[in-house]
């Protein structure tokens with residue numbers, strides 16, 4: 657068992673060190689009880705592992721624990737609420753980070769896309785970074801950058817620790833290409849510990865036309881919305897792009913479905929420009945005509961996108 661008491665003597669010096677700052681600010685949820693330490697500052701001293709009920713003192717509170725004894729402590733979770741727990745204490749040991757992985761986005765975006773990976777961050781109010789990796793060859797990846805107001809985010813080289821309040825994040829960049837597999841993970845410390853991955857694929861190779869499959873038929877799944885990619889490249893695929901170019905406000909097709917090239921950025925066309933331009937339509941026509949994917953599929957060879 658683990659409990660806090662006032663005014664006991666220190667007994668041990670090695671092994672597990674509990675951070676005073678952590679304990680001074682954390683909330684602990686225990687069966688039948690929820691409390692918050694007050695009256696600090698605190699001094700938390702080391703405890704022996706497997707010592708069975710040793711006590712560390714030195715401040716207004718002492719800490720007693722049967723550390724390392726399976727079943728002796730159970731699960732104690734540090735909050736905040738609402739949101740996923742930050743830390744978890746299992747049977748005497750701090751377990752790995754318990755931040756859950758990103759999840760599949762709402763149905764409107766739960767589809768393979770050409771140049772975007774869409775997902776729900778699922779990190780609540782926690783400050784975390786999001787890592788994206790291309791796991792199909794050639795491999796490579798980076799960190800999800802700060803999204804714009806529409807949730808569109810680039811791939812950047814350094815972790816971005818923030819509260820991801822966007823319901824859906826759409827990562828589109830040179831490193832996100834058709835016919836590839838990606839994994840998105842959450843890291844609460846910017847690169848040492850990660851959540852389990854969310855696997856997201858871009859479009860499957862649409863037969864001999866190689867790439868450019870953006871949509872399927874129109875409105876057979878959701879009324880007035882282009883269906884998800886159907887494994888076929890035909891006129892519908894560039895017509896959907898043309899429709900978005902002519903009317904950016906249309907809800908019949910989302911920008912992330914038809915933004916496939918960065919127009920107006922000479923040398924950086926592979927980077928995307930988060931806009932539906934006539935250049936997107938032209939590239940989709942080239943795909944319809946049978947052209948191979950025109951940009952690199954090797955993330956490390958991507959230019960530093962503007």
Ligand SMILES: [Ca+2]
Pocket residue numbers: 869870871872885886887888889890892893
């Ligand atoms: Ca299609």
Ligand SMILES: [Ca+2]
Pocket residue numbers: 915916917918919928929930931932933936
């Ligand atoms: Ca574009």
